[in-house]
Amino acid sequence: xxxxxxxxxxxxxxxSLIFFIAVGLTLVFSVLRVLNVAHGSFYSIGAxxxxxxxxxxxxxxxxxxxxxxxxxISAALVAALLGPFIEATFIRYTYGKPEALQILVTFxxxxxxxxxxxxxxxxxAHYQDAAMQVLGVSEIGGIIYLNYQxxxxxxxxxxxxxxxxxxxxxxxxxxxxxxVADPEVSVTLGINARQVYSIAxxxxxxxxxxxxxxxxxxxxxxxxxxxxxxxxxxxxxAIGGLGQIEGAALxxxxxxxxxxxxxxxxPAFEPVMPYLVMLVVLLVRPYGLFGTAxxxxx
Amino acid sequence: MxxxxxxxxxxxxxxxxxxxxxxxxxxxxxxxFTFTSGPAAAYGMPxxxxxxxxxxxxxxxxxxxGVPIAPTYVDEAQGGEGVVSEFRRLAGDQSIxxxxxxxxxxxxxxxxxxxxxxEVPMVTWNCDTHQLFLGExxxxxxxxxxxxxxxxxxxxxxxxxxxxxxxxxxxxxxxYAFGHDAAQIFTGAMKAFNPDVEVVAELFPKLGTAxxxxxxxxxxxxxxxxxxxxxxxxxxxxxxxxxxxxGLFRSSQVVLAxxxxxxxRVELPEGVIVGVLGDGWWMSPDAxxxxxxxxFVSAYRERFGEYPVFPAMKxxxxxxxxxxxxxxxxxxxxxxPGRADLREAFAGLELETLTGTVTVREDHxxxxxxxxGVTVASDEHDFPVIxxxxxxxxxxxxxxxxxxxxxxxxxxxxxxAASLPKPGSxx
Numbered sequence: 050x051x052x053x054x055x056x057x058x059x060x061x062x063x064x065s066l067i068f069f070i071a072v073g074l075t076l077v078f079s080v081l082r083v084l085n086v087a088h089g090s091f092y093s094i095g096a097x098x099x100x101x102x103x104x105x106x107x108x109x110x111x112x113x114x115x116x117x118x119x120x121x122i123s124a125a126l127v128a129a130l131l132g133p134f135i136e137a138t139f140i141r142y143t144y145g146k147p148e149a150l151q152i153l154v155t156f157x158x159x160x161x162x163x164x165x166x167x168x169x170x171x172x173x174a175h176y177q178d179a180a181m182q183v184l185g186v187s188e189i190g191g192i193i194y195l196n197y198q199x200x201x202x203x204x205x206x207x208x209x210x211x212x213x214x215x216x217x218x219x220x221x222x223x224x225x226x227x228x229v230a231d232p233e234v235s236v237t238l239g240i241n242a243r244q245v246y247s248i249a250x251x252x253x254x255x256x257x258x259x260x261x262x263x264x265x266x267x268x269x270x271x272x273x274x275x276x277x278x279x280x281x282x283x284x285x286x287a288i289g290g291l292g293q294i295e296g297a298a299l300x301x302x303x304x305x306x307x308x309x310x311x312x313x314x315x316p317a318f319e320p321v322m323p324y325l326v327m328l329v330v331l332l333v334r335p336y337g338l339f340g341t342a343x344x345x346x347x
Numbered sequence: 348m349x350x351x352x353x354x355x356x357x358x359x360x361x362x363x364x365x366x367x368x369x370x371x372x373x374x375x376x377x378x379x380f381t382f383t384s385g386p387a388a389a390y391g392m393p394x395x396x397x398x399x400x401x402x403x404x405x406x407x408x409x410x411x412x413g414v415p416i417a418p419t420y421v422d423e424a425q426g427g428e429g430v431v432s433e434f435r436r437l438a439g440d441q442s443i444x445x446x447x448x449x450x451x452x453x454x455x456x457x458x459x460x461x462x463x464x465x466e467v468p469m470v471t472w473n474c475d476t477h478q479l480f481l482g483e484x485x486x487x488x489x490x491x492x493x494x495x496x497x498x499x500x501x502x503x504x505x506x507x508x509x510x511x512x513x514x515x516x517x518x519x520x521x522x523y524a525f526g527h528d529a530a531q532i533f534t535g536a537m538k539a540f541n542p543d544v545e546v547v548a549e550l551f552p553k554l555g556t557a558x559x560x561x562x563x564x565x566x567x568x569x570x571x572x573x574x575x576x577x578x579x580x581x582x583x584x585x586x587x588x589x590x591x592x593x594g595l596f597r598s599s600q601v602v603l604a605x606x607x608x609x610x611x612r613v614e615l616p617e618g619v620i621v622g623v624l625g626d627g628w629w630m631s632p633d634a635x636x637x638x639x640x641x642x643f644v645s646a647y648r649e650r651f652g653e654y655p656v657f658p659a660m661k662x663x664x665x666x667x668x669x670x671x672x673x674x675x676x677x678x679x680x681x682x683x684p685g686r687a688d689l690r691e692a693f694a695g696l697e698l699e700t701l702t703g704t705v706t707v708r709e710d711h712x713x714x715x716x717x718x719x720g721v722t723v724a725s726d727e728h729d730f731p732v733i734x735x736x737x738x739x740x741x742x743x744x745x746x747x748x749x750x751x752x753x754x755x756x757x758x759x760x761x762x763x764a765a766s767l768p769k770p771g772s773x774x
Contacts, residue, residue, distance in 0.1 A: 055568055059561040066558070172384030172424075173392065174581035178588055186593060192567045193594040198560060267589055268557030271386040271581050272424075277555070312550065312561045320522075320553050 054190035056309055062198040064305025065205035067323075069260025070278045071285035071297040072208065077253035079292030080229055081246055083143055086155040087135070088257050089279025090162035091127060095258025096270035097170045099123035103177035103265070116180035116266070124259035132251030140250060141243070159275065167272055174271035181266035197266055204263065208256070209298050216294075225249055284323045288330045290340025299338060300330075371683045374417040375410070375673070376443035377402075378434065380458075381450045381473075381662070385424040386555050386581035390608055390658050391450050394472065395420060396651050397659035398447070401643065401666050411670050412677045419443070423451055430454050431461060438465040445470060445669055445689060447662075452476035452525045455488075462487045468689045470672075472665035473658060475624060476524050477532075477752045480712055487686075489693040491668035491705045492661055493715040495528045496752040497744040498624045499577070500759075501717035502602050503536035504744070505620060505737060506573060507764040509721075510600055514543045517571035517599070519562055519586070521578055522551035529577040529604065532756060539759040547571050552582075559586045563593050570598075577604040587613045606722070608656040611730045615722050621733060622719040626703040627660030630732055631718055632774060633703050634660075640701040664700035668707070671698040706741075710748045714741035718773065738773040 074088045102119050139158060143151040184196035216222040227235045228245045236242050261274070285304055289296025304323045311319040318325070330338060379398050382391030398418060406415040421433045430449065437443045438461075446462065446469045449455050455474030462469035462485065469488045471479070477494040479485070506513060516537060520526030530549060537544045548569040550562050563586075566574060574595065578586050583605060590596060596616050603609075606621030607628060615621075626633070634640045643663060647655040655663070676684035676692035684692070696707040706714040716738050723734030744767070746755040 052568065055564045059564050063558070063561060167384065173388050174386055174584065176584065176588070178592075181588075181592060192564050194564075195560070195589070195592055264557065267560065268585055269581065269588075271388075271555075273385050273555060274557070309561045312565055316550050 051190065052313065055192050056306070056313065058189055058192075058194055058198070059312075060306035060309040061202045061302065062194075062305075063308055064301040065201040066260065066264055067281060067285055067305055068205045068298055068301035069208070069256065069263060070282040071289070071301060072212070072294060073253040073256030073260070074279075074282045075286045075289065075292055075294060075297045076212070076256065077250055078286070079294070080225055080249035081140065081144065083140060083151050084148060084155065084283075084291075085140070085253070086152060086279055087158035087162060088155075088253070088282060089275035089277075090159050090166070091131065091254045091257035092261040092278040092282075093166060093270065093275035094131070094162065095124050095127050095261030096265045096274060097166060097175070097261075098127055098258070099262035099265050100175045100177045100270055101170070103179060104175070107177065107179055113179040113183040116177075116183065120180065120262040120265075121259070123262045124255055127258035128251050128255035132254040133247050135254070136247045136250040141246070144246070159279070163272070163275060166275075170270075172272055174269050176265075176269040178266045178269075195267065201263060205298070205301075208259075209294070212294050221248065281323055284327045287337055288323075288327050290334075290337025293337065293339035296337055296339030300326075369683050369685055371412070372414060372442060372444075374442065375414050375445075376437075376440060377416050377418045377666075377669070378421060378437040378443055378446040378448065379418050380421045380423055380430065380434070380446070380448035380454065382424050382580075383420065383422045387424060387450070388580070389584060389612070390580040390605075391423065393608070393651075393656050393659035394450060394662040397647065397655055397662040398666060400647055400650065401663040404643070404646070405666070405670060411673045412683075414683075416666075417442075421448075423449055423454055427454060427457055431457055434458050434461055435465070438462075438467040443467070444673075444686060447472050447665055447669065449474055450658075452479070452528075453523055455479055456524070459485045459488045466690075467686055468672075468693065470665055470669055470693070472662050476528055478524065478528065480710055481752070485711065487690055489696075489707055489711045489713075491665055491693075491696065491698075491707050491713045491715075493625045493713055493717065493741065493745070494752075495525070496532055496746055496756070497715075497717055497739075497741065498622075499529050499532040499604065500536045500744050500756065501719050501739050502575065502604055502620065502622065503533055503540055504739065504764045504767050505622075505719040505770060506537065506600075506602065507540035507761070508737075508767070509620070509735075509770050510573070511541065513572035513600060514541065514545060515547045515570065515572045516544060517548040517550075517566045517569050517574045518546060519548075519550045519552065519559070519566065519574065519576045519578065521582060522553045526551055526577060530575075531753070533575055535753065535756040536759060539756060540761050540764045554582065556582055557585060559589050560593075563590050563595055567593070567595060567598065572599060573602060574599045575602045575604070579605040579608065584609050584613050587615060591616065605657075607733065608658055610722070610732070611653050611656065615731055617722050617724055617731060619722045620719065621722055622717065623657035623660070624717075625657070625661060626716040626718045626738065627657040627664060627700075628702065628718055628733060629655050629657075629660055631702055631736070631738075633738075634701060637701060643701060660702055664702065664705065667700055668696065668698060668705060672696055708748055712745075712748075714745055716741045717744055720770070720773075735771045736773040737768050737770050739767055743767060 181197040289300035307322040381394045452474040471490045602620040672692040676688045720733035720736035722731040725732040
């Protein structure tokens with residue numbers, strides 16, 4: 050019984066970070082039908098920008114509580130600057146094209162971004178942990194946890210609910226759903242599908258950058274972060290069913306818990322747990338937990 | 348017929364030329380392998396920086412035998428295959444006289460047979476795995492540094508002397524040879540010094556792990572007396588930041604085998620057992636008594652904005668060993684020494700380094716003292732330094748030549764730890 054609480058807290062905290070990686074990827078796929086390998090780059094760029102602005106704020110002697118808006122602003126900045134631009138200049142030309150071509154284009158973008166990050170931010174690790182430090186710790190079941198870990202769990206829930214509300218109860222959400230259901234009919238009805246694609250892609254970039262930014266207070270950022278994120282992101286998105294936001298959330302919880310259980314009972318298996326889970330799920334349900342063969346839902 | 352034989356002899360002489368004594372070159376090419384990017388760069392860049400500075404100082408003083416060193420740096424972050432390919436490419440360049448490789452034990456294990464095959468001297472600067480020379484001879488590979496066995500036995504001895512009642516041990520090491528070897532050696536030695544010792548948690552997160560929060564919970568739940576880790580680079584920095592915030596340093600005696608390398612980067616509390624995997628601490632009494640070391644430390648601080656952590660000192664000491672070997676080879680050769688001559692010179696090499704002495708034994712492994720202590724606040728610096736130090740003599744903590752290291756550890760007794768110099772004895 051003593052072990053249940055740490056398993057749950059650690060599992061959900063790990064799941065929340067994994068969810069932030071996968072949710073934007075699955076959202077972009079659900080709307081644009083593009084497997085975006087460059088998603089990992091947006092994750093790491095979000096982390097670099099958050100650390101850079103956070104570092105500047107710390108050196109300027111600003112309150113550490115400002116770290117939280119800085120994390121959000123960093124993600125918004127990355128999304129605003131890169132989202133519409135990348136969609137309009139690269140992604141747009143891959144719509145309706147074979148998946149191999151889409152992967153090649155987005156993989157090329159990923160490689161370019163990787164090198165650009167090294168040029169701009171250098172090759173060493175960067176840290177900015179003010180947000181983690183200022184929140185302090187809590188003792189649960191005799192083990193001390195970072196309050197920041199608990200905040201991540203809450204934020205992941207907020208993002209799931211917000212996306213649900215956005216898609217089901219706002220005009221923008223309904224426009225997106227209409228374009229997802231049938232782009233041609235949507236255009237005939239007067240919907241600006243291009244704009245919807247651009248907005249959906251930008252939301253995807255924002256979620257990736259937010260995930261990267263939120264990871265930095267505990268883990269910092271170093272070259273290679275984007276590659277690790279995209280591999281894990283694809284695994285989680287595939288487990289949940291590509292294009293399924295709730296599926297990504299459930300898959301993140303399963304993967305998070307499986308990794309934590311492995312660390313407690315069979316540490317050697319921890320690195321492969323996401324892929325073992327993916328293997329088992331896809332053997333039983335080839336379209337993922339929430340996926341179906343033909344349906345295009347979000 | 349004799350003309351044909353003469354022509355063949357000349358031809359063979361030309362082919363064999365690079366390995367034999369030859370004319371004095373314009374420069375001594377040196378391949379230097381370390382991590383200069385990625386999470387491991389936090390550990391590898393100080394080595395890169397130290398190589399740059401010590402080579403500059405050697406060249407300013409006239410080079411080696413009047414010939415300047417020309418380094419070529421190779422980033423080990425490109426992965427094993429790329430590192431091997433770069434090694435082969437550099438070995439094919441006859442202006443390269445020696446390789447200083449590598450940081451990663453995995454890369455050293457991969458490169459050692461290639462160095463033998465290509466007959467190019469390879470001098471390891473950081474890869475400490477005892478498996479390098481275990482059961483296999485490498486005629487062209489030399490380690491003028493210590494290995495994992497004396498390094499991790501020393502931590503066990505220090506603990507046995509300082510905290511004799513500690514019996515519950517948790518281990519968190521990186522998931523590759525260096526981490527697994529260290530766990531085996533440390534556990535073996537701890538059990539030899541105190542048979543009541545039990546391992547209550549043993550974790551091996553993969554290299555490059557960013558979040559250790561679950562591992563920290565797992566360790567905290569096991570309630571260990573001692574937490575031992577040989578994490579390094581950005582992994583160590585992440586672990587320290589997360590573990591300290593979660594109180595792990597207050598509830599257990601933490602031993603960070605490579606802790607000195609992060610003293611200037613993260614806030615380590617007082618009382619953490621740290622060391623330098625050898626004697627390479629820039630502030631040790633021996634280092635402070637050496638004018639050249641003080642000059643090196645000062646120049647390093649001025650150029651790179653921080654003091655040289657122990658990977659920097661290991662690199663500098665290794666290049667001094669290469670210089671000493673070249674000087675020995677020059678004295679012994681008629682012309683400029685070739686790669687084979689340099690290899691001969693490394694056997695039995697003894698020299699004074701920036702932080703002590705090193706001897707290259709007949710099995711090509713090094714004898715270096717082991718410095719261990721605990722973190723204490725400093726009046727001079729805004730980061731903790733090492734106090735309550737001990738300097739274990741190399742010959743006391745290193746297995747004898749030809750003896751299986753793990754079998755040797757099995758012969759250790761509590762009396763062995765008691766016979767070693769005591770914590771605080773090195774002042």
